[in-house]
Amino acid sequence: MAISYPIVRRDELLVEDHFGKKIPDPYRWLEDPDSAETIAFVRSQNEITQKYLDRCPYTDKLKQRLKEVWDYERFSCPFKSGRYYYYWRNSGLQNQSVLFQLESLDGTASVFLDPNEIDADGLAAIRGYSFSEEGNYLCYGLSHGGSDWAELKFKRTDSGEELPDVLKHVKFSGIEWTHDEKGVFYCMYREHMGKADGTETTSNQDQKLMYHVLGTDQSEDVLCVERPDHPKWLIGAEVSVCGRYLLVSYRDGCEPNNLLYYCDLASINYSITGKLNLIPIVDEFEAVYEYVTNEGPLLVLRTNLNAPMYKLITVDITNPDRTNWKDLIAHNGTVLLECATCVHQDKLIVSRLQDVKSRLSVHKLQTGEKIQDLELPLGSVCGITGRKRDTIAFIRFTSFLTPGQVFSCDLTKEPLSLKIFRESRLSCVDLSAFTAKQVFYESKDKTRIPMFIVHPNNLILDGSRPCQLYGYGGFDIAITPAFSISQLMLLLHFGGIVAIANIRGGGEYGKPWHDAGRRKHKQNCFDDFQAAAEYLIAERYTGRDNSTR
Template identity: 50%
Template sequence: MTTLFKYPKARRDESIVEDHHGTKVYDPYRWLEDPDSVETQEFVEEHNKITQPYLEGCDQWKNINQTLTKLWNYPKFTIPARHGDYYYYYMNTGLQNQNVLFKQESLTSEPVVFLDPNTLSTDGTIALAGTAFSHEGQYFAYSLSESGSDWIKIKIRDVVTGKDFDECLEKVKFSGVAWTKDDKGFFYSRYEQDGKTDGSETSANENQKLYYHRIGEPQGNDVLVAEFLEHPLWRIQSEVSDCGKYLFLSITKSCRTNLFFYVDLEKTGDIRGKLDIVRIVQQFEADYEYITNTGSNIVIRTDKNAPNYRLICIDLDNPEEKNWKTLIAVRLSPHENYWAACVNEDKLILGYIHNVKSLLQVHSLQDGHLIRTFPLDIGTIIGFSGKKKYSEIFYNFMSFLTPGKIYHYDFSKPDVLPTLFREINLSLEGFNSDLFAVNQVFYSSKDGTQIPMFIVQKKENVGTIRPCLLYGYGGFNISIQPTFSLSGLMFIDTFDGILAYPNIRGGGEYGEKWHSAGRLFNKQNCFDDFQWAAKYLVDQNYTQKDKIVIQGGSNGGLLVGACINQRPDLFGAAVSQVGVMDMLRFHKFTIGHAWISDYGNPDEKNHFENLIKFSPLHNVHAPRNVETQYPATLILTADHDDRVSPLHSLKFIAALHNEIDTCEHQLNPLLLRVYSKAGHGAGKPTTKKIEEATDILTFMYKALKLKIVKN
């Protein structure tokens, strides 16, 4: 019998009730939305006092942690990228908290450390969040994040001397760096937010503004060049053209579609005030991304009239839509044009997704015709580097069983095939990828739609019933492609399990149509697809219901929360990481308003009526019997997550515990773990990654009553 817990009793404030379009909705745990209150902090501490001993007190926690640490301890590299006179790449010797940036004069010369983030904090919680070299590679702008927050600080380094300039740019969030051609400065976006900005706050991010910074000057001298005060939710991404003449502004207010403006910097001259902005696209109806330009003719990647994307040419002297020309036409499913880049002056590299697997092609910039297709196995291109002014490219290939293969190709030697520049190998003795099988299957969802799913297992276990880790996301046009997972490998190798990755609707695996089939009023399709994946795995004798653990993070955390509410009987355990759980108030915190494009606006009646149906917080219920009890559930969040605020997880676990307080049918544990000095996931130090992975695998071990077959 599973241990029964005495959970902390969360205070219910029954006075908090709101009228949503004629429907009264109580919100008794709204006090948990204040991260700074003593009561909230005590609530978190009380839960950690239960969950940490439950996990770390397990006799296998230490063994799992040691095994994971051994697995993790192998050299990792990223692709080289050329900037000016040097090549740059990141390396981690194995267990370093943060990757170290190296530079070298040639691909065969001795590399030297250029920037080591591990020296910036003792615990590795200061991370490199972004980088941008100036046009000639003379200067290097880099941004730092603390404790996993989306807030960053920008610093500037002289490439030759390796020394930083005095200035540090603050109050920056959701911003890149766009250098001007003269290397004297760059554009960046920042907020004028009052109060604390350390990632633990919940206030909405509004009124982002675009500034120009000159090297060597204090931030107070930065020039405000663009703002849109009448549109407080707009966010501004800037990019300077390859030739340096144009500044392009991509304006977003959600997680899809953007406006597209430009500025002629040659006409502007010295930047001393607001820029003269020309608006090309003035409606939020499609995505527009600058790729390159030849004079006034720019190449844009867009899904306007092309749900799987196309490349078009726009003449800035005649930018009206009627004058747009298609360079590379629409590719129908199962293709999606995922990304594009210009290299070697006149070549376009296009990355496609073909039935969820990467496809890499070269096209002509002049007329778009196909020049060649690079050979790839089943897997994913996770990194690419190349520039219009250089003939070399690098790309990193990863699969479920391959940590990374970095390839090099030089267009100045067209008869030479891409060569393997560097292969990333596990240091662990006894690991043999040939012992594993990767298969892609297609199963029917509730409405009959065919959903692709990857299944990874040991070859010797094919056809036998095994514990199953079912992972999903299903949102925001994000594709779940084959990638290497150490914790997933350990689930297979140590627990004799199988991994299943269904490409449920809401993702981008088959273009915008697949995305739209799982958003807004179609959001239930995501949950159905995930639940029917579990049914398929049971029906086809891969596993049993009580041996399935489901896992997802962020939007995937919402997926897990909704599914354990709707069909708790389908799963043996569940892990929800940094999930969106309150679907009636998500848009009121940090950057949550941007998610309306996928979820809908709760302030509108029709969207409210849709959201209330699946909002995890508002659909918690006491089980009718032991068979319908919630699966063993672990809710994970972090105190500096300013993407999906911890309040979602705190309110959800409080509601769960309230419903089962007097219910004798809930025997499985429902646990909350809140990590400190951590955020949504980006920049997390290796020690914290291993700690979290250990907690998750230990929880799975206990919840599914797994057997250790290999230590």
């Protein structure tokens, strides 16, 4: 049966002049999602798609096979708060993961927060959460239908009791408790007019940092920070590990660079009653500055200031002139410093990316001196939990052929080592039948580009295999090895090959790699991707008629 594709109107009169170049934009009318014409367009696209899918004789078999392969347990790293440990778990086919609570790592876990019970269709999701300093309370964000808007709610951890406090109009917000457990800092906008279900395309302005005292109405919340002079800025807030300092950052749009200020809460006797007096640490958008930990007034920050692959520095906020800033872990031009976590009082677990593969090492907090490396296979560190007061850290690891492993590292036992604490397994698939490897190829301008290839062990390089080539190349995001059910289906049932090209524009090699694939250099992204396809064909992994991109 032939498919009759719906006619889509072109507005041939809409042409704009950009620097002397005439640019037609015939489908701009589709940018209004609420117009009758756009709604009719979406409906017609859905109808033709559904008709095609209804004709497919394999739909039920595909659905059943996907359910079988998806049905495996997934876990987060455990973490401690107060007298309890917590971890997120998905039994396999649950729409949302569930937060479990237990009194010891080998104890019996009980459900503490299950968003699936809030909405049986799985449309309620947890959007951020934070436990109070002594672990007596949980504040969590709840969103519906994929919306960025959330409501903040509160629970007691000893009884699981839901408290009456509800904070609305929350969007793009962290949650930070003061250490006295009296309340939380959060970000909100004034009441939103119109749709707020996640389908709106409008932007919001004038974000405000508020402080909510537990047990009071939201109308009594204290306005702490606002920037009416820069209505589009986003505000971030973080309470230091010692509880004394509130660090406030500002970001402008999608650029990662930020400003950084602080308020000494001790100077106001930890009483938040009005706008905070913020003292600048960084007052120009020149680089990224992320708080790691502190020793009194000495902050440890991750930054890419004069360090495109990032480094750790120390800044004394009592004497913040940058001539006094010191490198703690120096810049390495070939290895990207992704994150650092302070544990066991004076240790830093540092995660780096070297040629798009994770590397772990442990360092002394006072000097940055490396204590030792922690060996990992080819793959990605996708989570580290542990506080300054904790002696055990947990690391979550994944790769193309590893659904998920959680390692523990006891910082009191030297030499340090990683031990498997928990891991996900697929019961219906033998992942040992496949191989993952990394190759490098030349792009059009001779730049060396990394690419991962996943294929069956019995691969014969004759160009006959179907191949899925994927690349991203944007927003400073590194595409690291990760487990994917959709990619696995191609390997399992079509004898296929999966290739992931780490093209420029991403964050695999820091700011220079990102800058080399955007704006006037955007063509490099497409050249890199095209060169990846040509490499796969030339090396006989696939043929010209067998690859999809």
